[in-house]
Amino acid sequence: MIENVEELIKAHEKLEREVYLDIENSSPVPEEVVEAMLPYFTTRGYGNPALTHKPGWEAYEAIMKAAQKIAKYAGAKTPEEIAFTPGETEANNLALIGAALASKAKRKKIVVSEIEPVTILHVAKMLEEKFGCKTVKIPVDAEGFINLENLEEAVDKETLIVSIAAVNPEIGTIQPIKEAAEIVKTRNPNTVFHTDFSDAYGKMKLDFSKTDIDLATISSYKILGPRGVGALYVKQGTKIEKIIEGQIATQKFWPGIENTPLIVGFAKASELTFTDLDKNIGHMRRLRDKLMNGLLSRVSDTLLNGPSGDKRAPDNVNISFLRCEGEALTIELSLKGVYVSSGSACTRRLLQPSHVLTAIGRRFEAAHGSILMKVTRLHTEEDIAYVLKVFPEAVQRIRKIVGSTVVS
Amino acid sequence: MSRVPLPYNQKVLELFRNPKNLGRMEDATVSAVAGNPMCGDMITFYLKIDDEEVIRKASFESYGCAANIATSSILTEMIKNKTLKQAWNVSWKKIVEEIGGLPSIKFHCGILAVGALRRAIRKYYEEKGYTPKWLPKELTFEEKQALEEEELAERLAKRMDGQQ
Ligand code: FES
Numbered sequence: 403m404i405e406n407v408e409e410l411i412k413a414h415e416k417l418e419r420e421v422y423l424d425i426e427n428s429s430p431v432p433e434e435v436v437e438a439m440l441p442y443f444t445t446r447g448y449g450n451p452a453l454t455h456k457p458g459w460e461a462y463e464a465i466m467k468a469a470q471k472i473a474k475y476a477g478a479k480t481p482e483e484i485a486f487t488p489g490e491t492e493a494n495n496l497a498l499i500g501a502a503l504a505s506k507a508k509r510k511k512i513v514v515s516e517i518e519p520v521t522i523l524h525v526a527k528m529l530e531e532k533f534g535c536k537t538v539k540i541p542v543d544a545e546g547f548i549n550l551e552n553l554e555e556a557v558d559k560e561t562l563i564v565s566i567a568a569v570n571p572e573i574g575t576i577q578p579i580k581e582a583a584e585i586v587k588t589r590n591p592n593t594v595f596h597t598d599f600s601d602a603y604g605k606m607k608l609d610f611s612k613t614d615i616d617l618a619t620i621s622s623y624k625i626l627g628p629r630g631v632g633a634l635y636v637k638q639g640t641k642i643e644k645i646i647e648g649q650i651a652t653q654k655f656w657p658g659i660e661n662t663p664l665i666v667g668f669a670k671a672s673e674l675t676f677t678d679l680d681k682n683i684g685h686m687r688r689l690r691d692k693l694m695n696g697l698l699s700r701v702s703d704t705l706l707n708g709p710s711g712d713k714r715a716p717d718n719v720n721i722s723f724l725r726c727e728g729e730a731l732t733i734e735l736s737l738k739g740v741y742v743s744s745g746s747a748c749t750r751r752l753l754q755p756s757h758v759l760t761a762i763g764r765r766f767e768a769a770h771g772s773i774l775m776k777v778t779r780l781h782t783e784e785d786i787a788y789v790l791k792v793f794p795e796a797v798q799r800i801r802k803i804v805g806s807t808v809v810s
Numbered sequence: 811m812s813r814v815p816l817p818y819n820q821k822v823l824e825l826f827r828n829p830k831n832l833g834r835m836e837d838a839t840v841s842a843v844a845g846n847p848m849c850g851d852m853i854t855f856y857l858k859i860d861d862e863e864v865i866r867k868a869s870f871e872s873y874g875c876a877a878n879i880a881t882s883s884i885l886t887e888m889i890k891n892k893t894l895k896q897a898w899n900v901s902w903k904k905i906v907e908e909i910g911g912l913p914s915i916k917f918h919c920g921i922l923a924v925g926a927l928r929r930a931i932r933k934y935y936e937e938k939g940y941t942p943k944w945l946p947k948e949l950t951f952e953e954k955q956a957l958e959e960e961e962l963a964e965r966l967a968k969r970m971d972g973q974q
Contacts, residue, residue, distance in 0.1 A: 406817040413823060727851065729875040733818075733826065747849040748875035753915075755850070766850050766966045770873075803879055805871030806834050807843060807854045 417739035421785045424743050425717070425776035426571055429623045431667065432780060438670035439628065442663035450659050451652045461662045465652060468669035475676040476599075476620065477609025478635055485634045485655040486665055490600045493619040493634040494521045494565075496655055497596040500642030501563045501617075502529055509562040509592070512537045515548050516761040517572070519598055522565050523757070535562065545709040546575030546762050550585055557589040564595050568602035568618075572745065572758040572774060573708030574718025576606065583614035594640060600624050600632075604675035605683065605715050616640040622664070626778055627671030631664035675779065682779040687716040689777040689786050694719045696790040701797050705768055707759060719775045720745075722759075722768040725808050726800045731773060734800055738792040745772040767808065818876060821910045825880035830887055831869040838869075840934040844926035845962030846918060846955070851875065852962070853882055855926045859934060863894045870923075877912055878919035881905050885923045894931050895944050900924065902952060918955065925956025 422430060442448065447464045449457025469481035478484055487493040498512070512526050516539045529535040540552045548566060557564060564586045568579040579602075583595045595614060600621035602608065610618055618635040622628055634655065636642060648657030675682060698704050698721065707720040723731065728744025735742055743749070745756030747770065755769030764772075777786075818826070835841070835856035845852040851874030858867035868886040872879045885905055889897040902920040906912050912920065928950060935941055957965065 404817075406819045409820045410817065410823065725873070727872075727874055729816075730826070730879065733876050737827070746875075748851065748878075753849040753918075770850055803829060803832060803871065804873045805832075805854070807852050807871040807873045 419788045420739040421789050422741045423775035424741050426774055429626050431628050435667050435670045439663040439667040442666050447662050464662055464666050468665045471669045472672050475672050477611050479611045483636055485636050486653050487632050487656050489632040490619050490621045491521050493632045495525055496634050496645055497617045498525045499645045501594045502533055503643040504641040505562050509560050510535045511560040513556045513564040515540050515542055515566055517542050517546055517570050517758040544762050546570050546573045554585050557586050561590055561593045567598040569715045571601045573720050574715035575708050580613045587614040610635050622668035625671045625675045628664050628667040631668045683716045686777050689781055692786050697721055700794045717776045723771040723797050725804050726771040726797055728771050730800050734796040740789050742773050742775050746770045816913055819910045822880040825883045826876040829879055829883040833869055835869045840930050842930035842933050844929050844956035846922040850966050851878055853926050855930045857930050865889050865892055877916035881920040882923045884909050898931055921952050921955050925952040928953050
């Protein structure tokens with residue numbers, strides 16, 4: 403199949419411009435970040451940070467400084483509250499499974515919302531099967547918001563952990579996360595409150611130490627840092643245990659040798675995002691609205707998925723193009739240099755449409771033609787203008803293939 | 811969102827970019843719409859059949875992925891100037907072979923194309939009011955995979971509920 407891929411890539415030659423908007427699934431790493439990382443591969447801090455020699459101490463210094471920076475941006479009390487992991491998936495696993503292990507499976511109830519990221523839902527399911535836990539999924543409204551009263555009702559003395567993403571990665575809904583954590587803690591101070599903060603870190607302001615949040619997953623690649631690294635904020639005193647065994651490292655929740663260059667890159671990307679945070683957020687929001695409103699006005703038969711304005715993450719655009727199949731559209735757009743993803747069943751291993759779109763009440767057809775895009779601080783007005791130029795033609799071409807097969 | 815790598819080959823890409831026999835056929839002898847319970851896709855097949863029961867023209871429309879567009883397109887080519895019996899006997903495996911292979915998760919897209927074609931052929935004989943000997947009385951596997959619109963809607967609704 404390798405020849406096929408070579409041909410597919412070749413089909414993209416001579417593109418006028420390339421605009422990568424699939425930040426949900428991976429991201430490019432800017433030169434500046436790579437430069438900060440490079441010495442830690444080659445000349446500095448390549449040692450094991452737990453050992454007693456110069457390259458080891460250099461590594462330890464770099465990791466501690468990275469933790470200090472991220473702790474500052476996340477509003478953690480101390481750098482020790484930042485536990486590096488090999489990514490968000492691992493941080494989410496650590497949060498839920500770690501809390502279950504620490505409770506000795508005494509409390510068995512897990513509370514999530516219907517639109518939690520797939521990792522959270524899968525881990526919850528695993529805990530049901532292996533630990534006899536019970537998951538309660540609270541519903542969301544048509545814009546993806548949880549109802550705090552439902553949350554309050556769901557939490558009781560049996561509740562082990564609550565996990566609600568501060569920002570939904572697919573439809574950008576900003577949940578009342580601070581209030582949610584407060585309610586949970588008032589109901590049961592022993593319940594661990596976790597939030598997948600991956601799509602909120604660098605997209606809004608929140609000091610973890612001023613909230614009741616115990617655990618928060620933060621992501622590197624979603625702020626244009628390298629993949630393969632993430633972190634879990636673990637508020638001092640929170641009862642969790644490590645979930646894998648191995649040589650004890652400087653990171654007490656993740657055994658194994660730390661990946662110093664990636665951690666350095668994560669910190670650098672954080673610095674670039676948080677220096678001038680307001681400006682960066684403003685820039686993203688402007689481009690987001692340009693892209694969103696531009697598409698909604700230029701293409702007929704569309705639906706915006708998720709809220710708009712300040713209630714939506716500054717980077718997220720998710721639109722359903724009716725009478726248009728999403729996978730076909732992603733390929734058509736790719737051939738024009740615009741890279742996006744779709745919630746269509748056709749793009750998924752299990753051929754199921756996005757569970758998030760289903761939960762907000764979208765019909766099958768709407769999920770089928772849904773496209774997810776995220777803008778970053780590095781996208782430009784020209785990028786968006788180019789997307790707006792080629793997108794309507796792409797939808798039109800795919801709709802021509804659909805013809806009269808479906809009438810909306 | 812979990813995804814599968816889909817290294818489509820050149821032929822699939824070419825037929826996706828420039829599908830042959832695309833579009834509604836105004837003077838079709840028969841047409842059939844069929845939906846895929848796997849992913850919710852739908853396709854329409856149009857056939858122009860002469861008095862000798864030979865397919866003179868075939869065209870399609872697809873509300874499906876690139877693999878579905880490509881397999882439908884190639885099938886319209888494969889059945890041109892074939893008798894209905896010959897067309898009936900084109901298997902989805904033959905299509906996949908003809909197109910130079912598909913990722914296995916996309917086989918159902920080709921199955922849908924065959925199912926829709928067979929539904930159209932069956933409908934033709936129903937309208938004529940007779941059944942040739944070679945036409946199986948029972949629905950074949952491919953036809954069962956190609957649901958009628960209402961049936962598809964019902965199945966999808968059920969699946970969507972089951973998901974929550
Ligand atoms: S038609 Fe849906 S996966 Fe091919």
